[in-house]
Amino acid sequence: MREKKGGFLRWPWNVVVYIALFAVFRLFAIPIVLILMAVQRKNNPHGVEEGYCLSRTRKRLSWVLWGLLWVVLAAGLFYMFYIGLQQDRAYWETSDYVTLAVSGGGGALLLLLGLYMGYAGARDAFFPEKSALAESIRSQLPYPEEAPPVGELFAMVDGDLKANGRWFDGLGVGREWVLGEGASRIDRIRGIFVVDETRTRRSGGRTVTSRVLQLVLIDDRWQKHITDFKKPDELRAAADCLALRVPDARRGTNGQWSAFWSMDESAREDFERDFRQRQNRRASEAAQKELLSEGPQDMILKRRNGEVTSRVTASLVEEVLKRCLAGEESGFELTPTRPVEGEGRTFRSLDCLVREEGEPRVLLLLELASSGEEEDLALALAADPRRAEEILRGWLRREVPDLTGWDLRRVYAGPRTAQPQARKSQARLSLVYASGAAENHANFTAEDIQAAAEGLVDGTYQLVDLTHASGYLWIRVTAGDKMDARCTVEATKPEGEELGFYMAKLPPREAAAWLTGYPRGQFLPGGRDWKRVKKPK
Numbered sequence: 001m002r003e004k005k006g007g008f009l010r011w012p013w014n015v016v017v018y019i020a021l022f023a024v025f026r027l028f029a030i031p032i033v034l035i036l037m038a039v040q041r042k043n044n045p046h047g048v049e050e051g052y053c054l055s056r057t058r059k060r061l062s063w064v065l066w067g068l069l070w071v072v073l074a075a076g077l078f079y080m081f082y083i084g085l086q087q088d089r090a091y092w093e094t095s096d097y098v099t100l101a102v103s104g105g106g107g108a109l110l111l112l113l114g115l116y117m118g119y120a121g122a123r124d125a126f127f128p129e130k131s132a133l134a135e136s137i138r139s140q141l142p143y144p145e146e147a148p149p150v151g152e153l154f155a156m157v158d159g160d161l162k163a164n165g166r167w168f169d170g171l172g173v174g175r176e177w178v179l180g181e182g183a184s185r186i187d188r189i190r191g192i193f194v195v196d197e198t199r200t201r202r203s204g205g206r207t208v209t210s211r212v213l214q215l216v217l218i219d220d221r222w223q224k225h226i227t228d229f230k231k232p233d234e235l236r237a238a239a240d241c242l243a244l245r246v247p248d249a250r251r252g253t254n255g256q257w258s259a260f261w262s263m264d265e266s267a268r269e270d271f272e273r274d275f276r277q278r279q280n281r282r283a284s285e286a287a288q289k290e291l292l293s294e295g296p297q298d299m300i301l302k303r304r305n306g307e308v309t310s311r312v313t314a315s316l317v318e319e320v321l322k323r324c325l326a327g328e329e330s331g332f333e334l335t336p337t338r339p340v341e342g343e344g345r346t347f348r349s350l351d352c353l354v355r356e357e358g359e360p361r362v363l364l365l366l367e368l369a370s371s372g373e374e375e376d377l378a379l380a381l382a383a384d385p386r387r388a389e390e391i392l393r394g395w396l397r398r399e400v401p402d403l404t405g406w407d408l409r410r411v412y413a414g415p416r417t418a419q420p421q422a423r424k425s426q427a428r429l430s431l432v433y434a435s436g437a438a439e440n441h442a443n444f445t446a447e448d449i450q451a452a453a454e455g456l457v458d459g460t461y462q463l464v465d466l467t468h469a470s471g472y473l474w475i476r477v478t479a480g481d482k483m484d485a486r487c488t489v490e491a492t493k494p495e496g497e498e499l500g501f502y503m504a505k506l507p508p509r510e511a512a513a514w515l516t517g518y519p520r521g522q523f524l525p526g527g528r529d530w531k532r533v534k535k536p537k
Helices: 013-043 052-059 061-086 094-126 132-138 150-164 232-245 256-261 265-294 314-325 385-396 446-458 508-520
Strands: 166-168 171-173 177-179 183-185 189-203 206-219 224-228 250-253 299-303 331-336 340-342 345-357 359-368 375-383 407-413 428-433 438-441 461-467 474-478 487-495 498-506 531-533
Touching (some): 052 061, 132 150, 150 177, 171 232, 189 256, 189 265, 206 232, 265 508, 299 314, 314 331, 314 345, 314 359, 331 385, 375 385, 446 461, 498 508
Antiparallel strands (some): 166 171, 189 206, 299 331, 428 461, 461 474, 474 487
């Protein structure tokens, strides 16, 4: 969607203009400033110029003006209260007491409201690192205590919305984030609810009706995020768009969100388990369809941690490349079961490495098949991520890319027989059933780990012990008992030249998430819930 470029009263010139108006017109400047703010939002609705997130925090400057207005009104009510106290009480009537109570109580409430809005608005507008928006983003990261600076937090959401964003009124939906009144990670959404209600109230003998349009999102922490809408069509379109992103989330209307949000812990765990199962089943079916649509596969993907898979799809390669660009992995290798021929050469593998040189660059190495007598050679190209993805997709189809601009390099010297032997994988998955029976596996997949995690939640397994291929990364989850249903999670974490051992008590669902995410490097122990322990004997 093409974004509207705005340039009307950009920060901080808008603040300079507002201050100048206050200096000249005093309190009469408030309606003028509010009109200017409305015009600014119309010309730059989503904050394209300075970034979506930062623009949201800057808009809280209007809260300062509203807070000032409430304080002025509170001062007027307090003045009425003071005048009332000065009158001779001998002639007071019931209405005088009512006026005194209303002016005093109303003034106190307006003063508190004005102070709060002024504080919150100034905090968000001038100190974005302490804003409610920054906190909502920070709290949804795996390690909130180790979150990057606010600039990187906002850039993470802004980049997703600029590349993939669709806008519905003031709500933006990207591939990974939703930006409304707050920010929500799409993969954490568990409930999507549309509120479209007509509310009626009595005021001064009249009946006043108002239409409430809201989108309520509930995440896996069971926290709610509410965004107001102006148009019902935009509200429904936003809900439908998010439902396509998270098809297994619970949907509902009006008051149904309250019943979902107020479920007890047992019901929440049941829902989360069913959600994960549906999600895994859907991902498995999608992978099967992709494999069938792409035809027979003769490619093997090997990661730097030693993990190998022959179920290679374009979406899997895209996901691994994305993890490499994010710094979560360093690279991978795609090796066909038989060499690929093209442009008069024969190639045996394509190696992909990611390097940080200002902007991420992907180093691709097309290794040439050789007799193994002298040396191994490869053609190398440093490409941007988009170009690298195109080459990788072509390689999956056994297509040799255009070799213009590729450099010939030596991979390593000496005959192939002189290569150092690959280090044997230390990976191991041990399972102890609730009945006491045990299993040990040296060869297993990520799907096996996911199944073990689900077995911990549903009570199939009493203990799951996972050792990484490197041998020193290790995690063990022991199920709880009737006295304490929480799982005991033990894990290691590299700390320089030493290895730290940590332990935590976590709910079964959270412990299962750690078991599946830990071997992929998504989680590392040491946060708020973890305590460091001595190395076991």
